[in-house]
Amino acid sequence: MFQQFKNIDTAFKHIKLFSIFLLLANMVTLCFCIYKSYDIVNKAQNRVHILYNGKVLEAIASDRKTNLPVELRDHIRTFHEDFFTLVPDDKQIDATVTKALYLADGSAKSAYDNLKEAGYFNNLISGNINQQVNIDSIRLDLDTYPYGFTCYATEKLVRASSTVTRKLITKGKVSDLKTETDNNPHGFLIQGWEILQNNDEQEKKNTP
Structure with a gap:
């Protein structure tokens, strides 16, 4: 019986560790997604489109x-x-x-x-x-x-x-x-x- 409780306690610890790891992994993934989103938006804002002789040309706006x-x-x-x-x-x-x-x-x-x-x-x-x-x-x-x-x-x-x-x-x-x-x-x-x-x-x- 004690062995059964020990197995349950061990399983609970494993589940707890797995849950913590899963939560941390989700947070890292979320932060990475937010960073990439800002990076994509920033790059998009730095793109300038110029109309020249009826053609749309793309230029990159550089930081001052x-x-x-x-x-x-x-x-x-x-x-x-x-x-x-x-x-x-x-x-x-x-x-x-x-x-x-x-x-x-x-x-x-x-x-x-x-x-x-x-x-x-x-x-x-x-x-x-x-x-x-x-x-x-x-x-x-x-x-x-x-x-x-x-x-x-x-x-x-x-x-x-x-x-x-x-x-x-x-x-x-x-x-x-x-x-x-x-x-x-x-x-x-x-x-x-x-x-x-x-x-x-x-x-x-x-x-x-």
């Missing part, structure tokens, strides 16, 4: 993080090109610098005001000087936020008689506004912008 370095560099490059590419015309200078100021905080406005008070823009106009800038490289620090950067560029001040080449180095940080506008299509904002170096390197006489 994938293109973050490219977008940051383009934002920084656009800011510097708008701020430093100048012609001897006060209205044109105001227009291009204003475009640049949409991409940065008050640090850029302060730099612009300092240059204006020092008569920098008046000297460009009176000397009939065209200022051009070429971005050589942009170093990014994506490990910290806001993202730090150092921009290396070459400036050319073109006069009728000569061309002066300058080495330009600036630094700052970029934050994500998470909102794009017509004046700021990437939705980034340059902060704490500083001009580290803007020195003449070479002067070349222009031949008539």
Whole structure:
């Protein structure tokens, strides 16, 4: 009789263990199904269909993080090109610098005001000087936020008689506004912008 109770107790333990295992297996299966469902929905949302010449083409929408370095560099490059590419015309200078100021905080406005008070823009106009800038490289620090950067560029001040080449180095940080506008299509904002170096390197006489 005791052997019979022992067999029943053993069978009950086996049934209990089997039930627990079955429950865990069902939970794992359920979690896997939920994960795959979200994954399928996410992939479906990233598919974009484009109508081109009467044909439906499928494209894949990539995550912004994938293109973050490219977008940051383009934002920084656009800011510097708008701020430093100048012609001897006060209205044109105001227009291009204003475009640049949409991409940065008050640090850029302060730099612009300092240059204006020092008569920098008046000297460009009176000397009939065209200022051009070429971005050589942009170093990014994506490990910290806001993202730090150092921009290396070459400036050319073109006069009728000569061309002066300058080495330009600036630094700052970029934050994500998470909102794009017509004046700021990437939705980034340059902060704490500083001009580290803007020195003449070479002067070349222009031949008539």
